[in-house]
Amino acid sequence: MGNILRNKVRSIVLVLCLIAVLFPFVSAISISEGIKFQSLISVEEGADIYVTGDYFGSNAPVSLDYLGRLRKMEGVTKVFPRIVGRTYFSNRLATLVGILPENLPKSIRLAQGRIFLEKGDVIVGEGLAKEFRIQPGVRFSLSTNTSKLFRVVGIFDSNATIWSANLILMSFEDAAEFFRMKGKATDILIYTRPGYAPFLAKEIQEKMEISSPGQLEPPLRVQDKTLVKRYFERGFNYKAGVFTALYTVAFALAIPALLIVSGFGQTERRKEIGVIKATGWQTQEVMEMAALENLVISLTSAPMAILLAMVWLKWFNGAFIAQFFIAEIGLMAPFPVPSRFLPLPCLFAFLFAVVLTMVGSLYSTWKTATVPPVEAMR
Amino acid sequence: MGRKIRFYLFFLVILVALTISAIALDQYLWKRVHTDQMVAFQRMVGGVGMGAISVPIWNFINFDPRIQPVDDSITWPIPGGYSYGPDRTATISYFEEFPVNQLLISPSPPPSPPSRYDLQPRGEEKPAYR
Numbered sequence: 149m150g151n152i153l154r155n156k157v158r159s160i161v162l163v164l165c166l167i168a169v170l171f172p173f174v175s176a177i178s179i180s181e182g183i184k185f186q187s188l189i190s191v192e193e194g195a196d197i198y199v200t201g202d203y204f205g206s207n208a209p210v211s212l213d214y215l216g217r218l219r220k221m222e223g224v225t226k227v228f229p230r231i232v233g234r235t236y237f238s239n240r241l242a243t244l245v246g247i248l249p250e251n252l253p254k255s256i257r258l259a260q261g262r263i264f265l266e267k268g269d270v271i272v273g274e275g276l277a278k279e280f281r282i283q284p285g286v287r288f289s290l291s292t293n294t295s296k297l298f299r300v301v302g303i304f305d306s307n308a309t310i311w312s313a314n315l316i317l318m319s320f321e322d323a324a325e326f327f328r329m330k331g332k333a334t335d336i337l338i339y340t341r342p343g344y345a346p347f348l349a350k351e352i353q354e355k356m357e358i359s360s361p362g363q364l365e366p367p368l369r370v371q372d373k374t375l376v377k378r379y380f381e382r383g384f385n386y387k388a389g390v391f392t393a394l395y396t397v398a399f400a401l402a403i404p405a406l407l408i409v410s411g412f413g414q415t416e417r418r419k420e421i422g423v424i425k426a427t428g429w430q431t432q433e434v435m436e437m438a439a440l441e442n443l444v445i446s447l448t449s450a451p452m453a454i455l456l457a458m459v460w461l462k463w464f465n466g467a468f469i470a471q472f473f474i475a476e477i478g479l480m481a482p483f484p485v486p487s488r489f490l491p492l493p494c495l496f497a498f499l500f501a502v503v504l505t506m507v508g509s510l511y512s513t514w515k516t517a518t519v520p521p522v523e524a525m526r
Numbered sequence: 527m528g529r530k531i532r533f534y535l536f537f538l539v540i541l542v543a544l545t546i547s548a549i550a551l552d553q554y555l556w557k558r559v560h561t562d563q564m565v566a567f568q569r570m571v572g573g574v575g576m577g578a579i580s581v582p583i584w585n586f587i588n589f590d591p592r593i594q595p596v597d598d599s600i601t602w603p604i605p606g607g608y609s610y611g612p613d614r615t616a617t618i619s620y621f622e623e624f625p626v627n628q629l630l631i632s633p634s635p636p637p638s639p640p641s642r643y644d645l646q647p648r649g650e651e652k653p654a655y656r
Contacts, residue, residue, distance in 0.1 A: 180618035194573020308567040311575025383621040451545035475579040
């Protein structure tokens with residue numbers, strides 16, 4: 149402990165380096181956990197089965213003619229079509245969603261305005277509203293179909309999800325008119341009784357096409373909740389794992405390399421080890437001292453990095469750094485950046501700091517401690 | 527033990543305690559987070575959005591693989607191995623297409639459905655040359 153305080157500059161530089169290394173790591177993992185939480189709600193509250201067309205191997209619009217037949221299937225509780233598209237709102241890309249008006253819950257809380265009631269009414273995300281200073285009552289049209297005039301009647305609460313920030317919600321009919329795709333939906337959402345979904349998915353896939361062999365419609369792609377959960381699990385765990393692994397390898401190699409190349413504080417360190425060896429310390433004791441120092445340095449830097457990440461993400465809403473982890477949000481996120489600090493990644497950050505400092509110093513300490521004290525002090 | 531060391535130890539204890547408390551508080555707040563808005567929104571739209579991206583740039587797979595589980599941008603002929611859709615650069619989520627076995631190999635050709643010639647009454651077959 150005394151050594152750390154004696155070599156103030158070296159200790160401060162080391163702590164700052166570790167904070168710089170751990171801060172993005174802790175931020176990335178906590179944002180990942182926050183988005184995972186929201187994503188899981190999206191999966192759980194979504195439909196049990198999604199039916200789309202399949203044009204040349206990609207998803208394609210599906211005919212509304214299927215609605216009646218799907219509704220009649222055993223175990224189906226609700227079927228409704230949906231349109232999900234993309235369009236530019238001025239220079240900002242937006243997700244456009246069209247749903248049946250009867251799907252609008254009365255419990256939905258909007259930041260401003262009301263839910264849509266008439267043709268042409270839309271609710272826009274808070275990100276779009278803030279950027280373009282949109283208020284309820286504003287009328288607009290988009291270049292994809294300039295003949296279609298919309299009126300903003302509500303603005304989503306930014307606490308909904310990160311995906312509602314740049315979203316335009318309208319009635320299914322309006323969305324079909326806007327994209328000029330009458331009689332088609334991007335997907336048909338099917339809700340089933342518990343336990344029916346896998347069987348129904350199989351039945352739809354097998355029977356729906358065979359029952360109408362002369363049809364001109366393309367084949368169907370059926371995705372059930374089990375498959376969607378697999379997307380979720382692999383999409384987050386795999387990528388977060390890859391990120392962690394790459395990060396660990398990159399910095400585990402970079403920090404000792406930097407220390408070796410710069411030789412920062414090595415002369416003083418050598419002299420110090422030479423002196424304590426001359427006063428009768430054994431190599432093992434010197435190594436123990438170095439390990440303890442590293443432990444204290446890690447114990448100082450890891451909590452500081454965690455607290456800094458917490459303050460930056462919670463109070464400053466991840467300004468400037470959130471865009472590295474959530475694409476297309478700009479310098480200042482238009483919604484509360486979700487961040488969740490779980491104990492395990494924080495513990496991992498501490499262990500990460502311990503490993504980095506140990507790798508960076510133990511070998512050089514041992515090398516110095518095994519030479520005669522006179523040579524070390526020279 | 528010197529005064530400075532005692533002060534540093536005290537600082538360390540406070541720092542660790544503060545961090546543990548902050549993590550515990552965050553855990554508590556997430557448990558009590560008002561998910562009703564998220565749930566209501568997702569129920570209303572039938573589930574939109576899964577990945578760490580706010581809008582679907584280039585393709586939908588990283589935004590929501592339910593809407594488009596196929597990354598069609600990788601099929602675009604860009605010479606030089608350009609890293610395709612920019613939304614694939616998202617660092618904390620990455621959705622990829624699941625391979626589906628569509629190959630069916632039969633030991634013998636499956637029985638073909640009856641042709642229109644088979645359904646015609648005997649004696650009315652059309653000659654092969656027509």
